[in-house]
Amino acid sequence: MSPRRRDTEGTAAARAERRAELLAAAAEVFASQGYAATTIRQVADAAGILGGSLYYHFDSKESMADEILSTFLNEMWASYERVLASGLDARETMEAIVVESFRSIERHRPAVVLYQNESKHLAAGERFRYLLDSHRRFEAMWTALLDRGVEEGAFRADLDRGLVYRFIRDTVWVAANWYQPAGRLSADDIAKQYLAMVLEGIQATRAT
Amino acid sequence: MSPRRRDTEGTAAARAERRAELLAAAAEVFASQGYAATTIRQVADAAGILGGSLYYHFDSKESMADEILSTFLNEMWASYERVLASGLDARETMEAIVVESFRSIERHRPAVVLYQNESKHLAAGERFRYLLDSHRRFEAMWTALLDRGVEEGAFRADLDRGLVYRFIRDTVWVAANWYQPAGRLSADDIAKQYLAMVLEGIQATRAT
Amino acid sequence: MSPRRRDTEGTAAARAERRAELLAAAAEVFASQGYAATTIRQVADAAGILGGSLYYHFDSKESMADEILSTFLNEMWASYERVLASGLDARETMEAIVVESFRSIERHRPAVVLYQNESKHLAAGERFRYLLDSHRRFEAMWTALLDRGVEEGAFRADLDRGLVYRFIRDTVWVAANWYQPAGRLSADDIAKQYLAMVLEGIQATRAT
Amino acid sequence: MSPRRRDTEGTAAARAERRAELLAAAAEVFASQGYAATTIRQVADAAGILGGSLYYHFDSKESMADEILSTFLNEMWASYERVLASGLDARETMEAIVVESFRSIERHRPAVVLYQNESKHLAAGERFRYLLDSHRRFEAMWTALLDRGVEEGAFRADLDRGLVYRFIRDTVWVAANWYQPAGRLSADDIAKQYLAMVLEGIQATRAT
């Protein structure tokens, strides 16, 4: 490995790091103001540079959103794949997936908010087709998981599967809107309580 | 009733009706494109008139959102008040409130989507302070209801109350994003399934 | 004179009267807000009707200004002609013209303000060419009068004639901006004081 | 002075100079077309840039007018203060103030025209309150000066003081409407003739 090569790597790494910083700032602003309502200047202000300077790093506002979302989704799917590959039964798989989801929110809260609030609108553009793909894949995963759970006798059979799917999907991700990393509950705490609610319900169990 | 009176009423009613039509069109577009991303021309196109003509009826884009949201919230709270005044126990009250919520979604789907997706951003403006008020009132109502349910022995006591509140709040309203009036399930069907999930959980009951 | 004829006259007179009322309202608003900054709705509000209704009486906003200005100028020139035809010497003529000018202001204050403030801008349009004509005629009249006064030994010969002309022209008309018909001084009072200043100056005469 | 400091100053100075250029162009157009009748595009055209570009330098059309007027008024009052502080008698003070006024017109003709024609309308807005303040201050200065002149035996006592004030105020400033820097007469020439007229009057002195 030549010194030249090393320099280039160093530079490339530095550049990647700067991009990550800027994207973090952008994600925060996009999440709190909404993507369309956020101006490039607001992003730049949050990053401590001027508007024009962002274009040295990124092609466009859209490409920032793109990179924020795809980074998050890639990581999320990687964690899901790990769970799905570990041979757990349906009930255990569901628990693990939910735990991973709340951990995703913990690590990528602004990206998740962006995903939750804007993916429907962004998905219209060609470059965001992967959002639809991810959506379909998500639905397929959960649908299969719920079916398997019913087969395995873990989940009730008398509920509308589509409804249960939407119910779980929405409640998990919508939590990103109020989750505060510094708050009282950790992501794992929330996951545990959430699973308790979803699996056992909130009504008091009849005294047996 | 004099003819004069009749005329005046007719004109006022006609005007109110036209406003309602235009607001329905606006709500639809705001809901599907997002408020900030929607142009006044898109609203006007949806209403079949020209952009400038909307300003004969409304002061601004913002005042359209205002009227859409306040109309919806007023009606929603009226229905909640009816439930709360009818002397039901906590469990019954919860069921009735959930049913009313899904009926609200059925009648005002675009307004609910707007509320769900944009109220956080809009609430920054002075004129939308009532959104925060409504939010607080909503939280107070549910918190009191959940506490009463625990006291009455209807709801489990081992769950985090704040978490349960958010869980219920989000899952009810987020449904507006996918609800289709013409779909397979009626609002009351969805409410019933939703209550089954939330109250009893989705896991299969232990072998009897 | 047939009854028919009488009716028509009555109608025409009524129409003319209505026009005059509306023009008076328009002139007032044009004068206080400025022509360009005045909306047709403001004029209509001042007249107690709706914006669209003005177009039954007038072709356009411009034609209102046109009629206001030409009515005023016609009357003003008629009064000037009367003075000029009465065989007075230069000094007497000047006094009479100034008196007539302040009386014009008294009768047509808003029109004079409009003339003073907007004629320069309006004169760009073809239909307002008469404003330029009036302006030239005004200049010719005063220039001739001042020259005659010098010849007759009534006016000083050591002043720049062009400057004196502008001085007189401006000070007379600019008074319309502050003149209040209900004020302390009548038009004739003002004319008298004004003439004293212009003719004799404001400095105390050296003790003789 | 460090190079760093120099750079900063250079940049700030360059920016101020650009603003001044753009304001000069704006003032010219405002003065010739009228403020309300001038479009931002006309200003931009006069400055050789595009309409949107003006907003890099200024917040709004209004803020351009604001800066034009306040710059002019500040300079004018500074020159007046210099005169008032120099211990002249009333007659000399008046002469000096008039001279300074015509010099103000010479240096800021478009600003003076704007002031003359639009300040009444603009003063309605909160941000232009200083126009009213300046107006009151102007009146107080002249009123006091005229009174002092009467006391000192320099000015006639038989004229209405309010009228004399308006007479002088208007005739001085209205000159901005026709003054041409490249014309036959310099500002000081005009001031001299103006003072001759106002002080001594235009009538021929009776041969003694």
Add this chain to the structure above:
DNA sequence: CATGAATGAGCTTTCATTCAT
């Protein structure tokens, strides 16, 4: 005569984007 809904051109302003420095 007057209304009131609608038109459509044009306005001020915003903002993503470019580019010479």
Add this chain to the structure above:
DNA sequence: AATGAATGAAAGCTCATTCAT
């Protein structure tokens, strides 16, 4: 890398004007 001035398209909004009633 970053600046900052400029671009230019498009936004929200205004308003003179029209016209069926």
